[in-house]
Amino acid sequence: MSKKGQRVIRGTAFVLVLLFSTIIYRFFSSSSEEIIHSFDHPLFSKKYLVRGVDVSHHNSYINWSQLRKENITFVYLKSTEGTSHNDREYKKNYRLAREAGLRVGSYHFYTFGRDGQKQASHFIRHSTSESGDMIPAIDVEHSPFNRPCNDKESYSKMIRELRILENALFKHYGKRPVIYTNKECYRMYIKDNFRDNPLWICDLDNEPGSDYKNWVIWQFSHKGKIAGVEEIIDLNYYRHSFDDFKKMLLP
Incomplete structure (x- = not known):
């Protein structure tokens, strides 16, 4: 050959x-x-009965009434980011989700190191949080705008402004805000600094363990598929019972 x-x-x-x-x-x-990709996994579907999703303007069309028929209890909606950004779908999503009978929470995407008081004021001014809504949440994670704080100066500033933001929301709403974070950011920023806040843990591989003492919500998928949603959506379990879930609501 x-x-x-x-x-x-x-x-x-x-x-x-x-x-x-x-x-x-x-x-x-x-x-x-x-x-x-669903709420049907045999290990968790009977263990975690309170189910939720989280949404921003990146999500496609959602039939909120159908979502409620799928036994979804709650939704967290992105409201604001930093000191000036508003999610363009927030107001509409809030109205439609509440009309469908879901418990609605609003969250703020924290911009590392930016003025914490201004971020808190921006969230409070543009978010709707009524009696029976869920405790507001702060999203703490790395992004193109939030680089890892590996040096002492940037780390100290990040924690200082996050404390100011957290405390301002606590004073305004009367409850410690939920902190959303992942494994990496939890170890870097949250574990030793925000021990009293309920945690919303993103872990796409494993159920949150004992290391996350205060975890109450587990985001287990970014690729959920559920009737009423055209494309993929984030899926979450609440840790405890329906009766205990009342602790997550504003008076």
């Missing part, structure tokens, strides 16, 4: 191996992620 023919055979074999590997990878990836 000529060298050219050998090269063709080797090239064809390489393509086939690559294609086969891709198929196998996608198969096992989809299989391993299946448990985080």
Whole structure:
């Protein structure tokens, strides 16, 4: 066989191996992620009966009435970010979710190091939190605007302004705000600084363990699929019972 023919055979074999590997990878990836795509996982569906979603303007069309029929109890809506950004779908989502009978909470995306009082005032001014709504939440995570605070100066400023924001919301609403965070940011910023706040933990791999003493909500998927929502949506479990869930509501 000529060298050219050998090269063709080797090239064809390489393509086939690559294609086969891709198929196998996608198969096992989809299989391993299946448990985080719905509320039907056998280990958790009977353990956590209070279910919720969280939404921002990035989400596609939502039929809120249908969502309630799917036994969704609560929704957290993004309201504000930093000192000037408002989520453009917040007001509409709030009205429709409440009309559908869901318990509604509002959250603020914290911008690291920015003036905490101004961020609190921005959230309070633009958010709706009525009696029976859920305690407001602060989203603390890394993003293109929130880089890891690895040096002492940026870390101290980040924690200082977050404390100001947290305390301002506590004084205004009468309850400690929920803090949403993930494993990395919890260890870096929350664990040793905000021990009294209820936690909303994002962990796409594992159920929150004993390390998160105050966790009350577990966000277990960014790729949830549920009737009433055109595309994917974040899925959450509340840790305790329906009766205990009342503690999450504003008086």
